[in-house]
Amino acid sequence: MTKRIFSLMVSMLVVVGTVGYSAALESVPKLSKGDMVKAGDLYFDRCSGCHGALRQGATGPNIAPEKTLKKTLKKLEGIIYNGTDGGMPGWGKAGFMTKAETTLMAKFIQNTPPEPPQWGMKEIKKSWKVHVPVADRPKKSQNKGWENFFGVIQRDAGKVSIIDGDSKKILVTLDSGFAVHILRTSASGRYMYSIGRDGKVTMMDLWSNPIKLVAELKTGIDARSIDTSKYKGKKGNFMDKYAIVGNYWPPHYVIMRGDTLEPMKVVSSASYTYDTNKFMQETRVAAIVASHHAPEWVLTYKEAGIVNLVDYSKIEEGTVIETKINAERFLHDGGWDSTKRYFLVAANMRDTISVIDTVDRKLVANIEVGTKPHPGRGANWKDPEFGPVWATVHLGEGLVSIIGTDPKSRKYKKNAWKVVREWKLDGNSLFVKTHPKSNHVYCDNTINPNKNKVITVFNSKKPNDPPVELTFEKVVVHMEYNKKGDEVWVSLWDKEGELVVIDDKTLKIKARIKGLVSPTGKFNVYNTTHDVY
Numbered sequence: 341m342t343k344r345i346f347s348l349m350v351s352m353l354v355v356v357g358t359v360g361y362s363a364a365l366e367s368v369p370k371l372s373k374g375d376m377v378k379a380g381d382l383y384f385d386r387c388s389g390c391h392g393a394l395r396q397g398a399t400g401p402n403i404a405p406e407k408t409l410k411k412t413l414k415k416l417e418g419i420i421y422n423g424t425d426g427g428m429p430g431w432g433k434a435g436f437m438t439k440a441e442t443t444l445m446a447k448f449i450q451n452t453p454p455e456p457p458q459w460g461m462k463e464i465k466k467s468w469k470v471h472v473p474v475a476d477r478p479k480k481s482q483n484k485g486w487e488n489f490f491g492v493i494q495r496d497a498g499k500v501s502i503i504d505g506d507s508k509k510i511l512v513t514l515d516s517g518f519a520v521h522i523l524r525t526s527a528s529g530r531y532m533y534s535i536g537r538d539g540k541v542t543m544m545d546l547w548s549n550p551i552k553l554v555a556e557l558k559t560g561i562d563a564r565s566i567d568t569s570k571y572k573g574k575k576g577n578f579m580d581k582y583a584i585v586g587n588y589w590p591p592h593y594v595i596m597r598g599d600t601l602e603p604m605k606v607v608s609s610a611s612y613t614y615d616t617n618k619f620m621q622e623t624r625v626a627a628i629v630a631s632h633h634a635p636e637w638v639l640t641y642k643e644a645g646i647v648n649l650v651d652y653s654k655i656e657e658g659t660v661i662e663t664k665i666n667a668e669r670f671l672h673d674g675g676w677d678s679t680k681r682y683f684l685v686a687a688n689m690r691d692t693i694s695v696i697d698t699v700d701r702k703l704v705a706n707i708e709v710g711t712k713p714h715p716g717r718g719a720n721w722k723d724p725e726f727g728p729v730w731a732t733v734h735l736g737e738g739l740v741s742i743i744g745t746d747p748k749s750r751k752y753k754k755n756a757w758k759v760v761r762e763w764k765l766d767g768n769s770l771f772v773k774t775h776p777k778s779n780h781v782y783c784d785n786t787i788n789p790n791k792n793k794v795i796t797v798f799n800s801k802k803p804n805d806p807p808v809e810l811t812f813e814k815v816v817v818h819m820e821y822n823k824k825g826d827e828v829w830v831s832l833w834d835k836e837g838e839l840v841v842i843d844d845k846t847l848k849i850k851a852r853i854k855g856l857v858s859p860t861g862k863f864n865v866y867n868t869t870h871d872v873y
């Protein structure tokens with residue numbers, strides 16, 4: 341038996357050998373230990389997001405040595421330095437990498453990828469810090485108007501500021517992880533959590549005055565998403581009880597106590613792809629949302645194309661119950677429809693929005709949209725002709741795709757899960773936003789080099805009217821409403837950055853909040869807690 345497995349492995353090796361290394365190959369360039377480390381760090385910062393730490397490919401193709409050794413060093417340098425039309429950024433041309441760094445990187449990707457470090461429960465536990473024990477925290481809020489506070493990410497500074505939405509004052513600026521990706525709140529709204537790209541979670545108590553960092557934990561090496569338990573109903577009250585982080589590396593998710601971040605369980609996300617059943621060790625957890633209908637989180641497994649419903653109701657016994665739903669590959673970001681029953685998520689390299697019904701627990705549609713949809717959480721409103729809709733913008737095309745979301749009503753069900761309307765933008769976009777009380781839909785143009793200081797505003801009640809353009813002094817990114825839904829906050833993304841507050845009715849500037857370092861995403865406590873978008 342053992343012998344047979346061994347010979348099978350040998351014959352497999354031979355096959356891999358002939359497939360992978362048959363063409364004339366470059367010899368593997370030698371790199372010193374120091375250069376390997378330097379290149380490894382650079383690769384992690386600039387490349388792994390799209391190509392993966394093991395280089396097996398995601399948004400970008402597989403660039404493991406069996407592929408890269410078929411190209412000359414010169415050819416690779418050209419691709420890295422100048423980029424390509426197919427979506428590979430030009431790192432040299434854009435001024436992010438020198439010629440020497442480009443050469444180093446080309447050599448590095450012809451070498452076998454170094455094994456990225458592991459980060460299991462032992463390392464996670466060691467990083468855990470509680471700064472303010474639960475017993476020392478206030479029982480009632482000491483801050484008036486805290487539900488209209490905003491958390492603002494200052495990405496390059498590694499900080500998060502809390503701003504009072506009423507007075508527009510910066511209340512506090514606290515340390516966070518590196519390059520914070522998003523902020524989320526607990527089900528009550530009291531706690532705000534940040535997740536850094538470096539896997540570090542920080543947790544802020546919005547009830548204490550001054551607002552304090554109460555706990556922190558490093559869940560992995562590379563992370564993107566965080567959410568909290570929001571369910572309250574027949575199956576129990578789980579509000580504020582737990583939090584979950586989804587990692588890129590190691591490929592796993594971590595469940596924590598919601599009030600202290602004490603780590604409870606680590607679960608691998610390594611998976612087979614849903615369609616070809618190929619094993620992908622590096623199956624990364626991209627987005628997470630918390631169900632309001634069940635004690636469950638909804639996780640997207642990027643490389644596998646699987647949506648994983650994780651039931652946390654038995655976590656005190658150490659048990660999670662997973663329901664894995666086939667969707668589409670390269671799942672990235674997404675959000676709820678207005679009823680919070682359907683989760684719409686972008687499979688961005690497949691130009692598809694997958695729709696998951698979290699009550700019937702199944703995929704209800706894969707909808708073809710434009711090139712590389714990027715909804716963030718998307719935007720919900722009621723179209724005068726088509727009824728309830730949800731929308732996404734695109735990374736690869738100037739297009740807003742608007743999808744019908746009401747399969748239950750007689751009037752609108754024929755529109756459900758179809759693109760019912762499209763709006764044109766002049767180029768690629770990162771975010772779209774509206775609010776149930778607003779008639780406006782805002783799109784940024786941050787990644788359109790010709791228009792990155794402009795926000796494009798459509799009228800959702802008069803969807804055939806041409807959009808209005810709001811022009812700012814600096815690159816502008818990401819929109820968020822206040823609690824009442826009558827102001828829109830945008831970020832001027834600059835070392836000397838600021839937030840600009842727009843009156844949603846008149847589209848006039850109402851206030852400016854200065855003194856922020858490269859502000860990007862911002863999250864209103866009430867809207868984030870209740871998933872209003």
Ligand code: HEC
Pocket residue numbers: 383386387388389390391399400401402403407416419420424425426427428429431445449
């Ligand atoms: C924003 C996503 C993204 C990032 C970040 C990125 N790439 Fe790419 N890369 C791509 C895409 C998409 C392609 C395919 C381009 C095409 O087909 O024209 C690609 C292609 C390549 C190729 C050519 C592969 C082939 O088979 O032809 C190489 C080599 C490469 N990338 C290396 C890198 C390196 C090194 C970095 C970091 C310095 C990097 N990439 C960062 C998206 C990315």
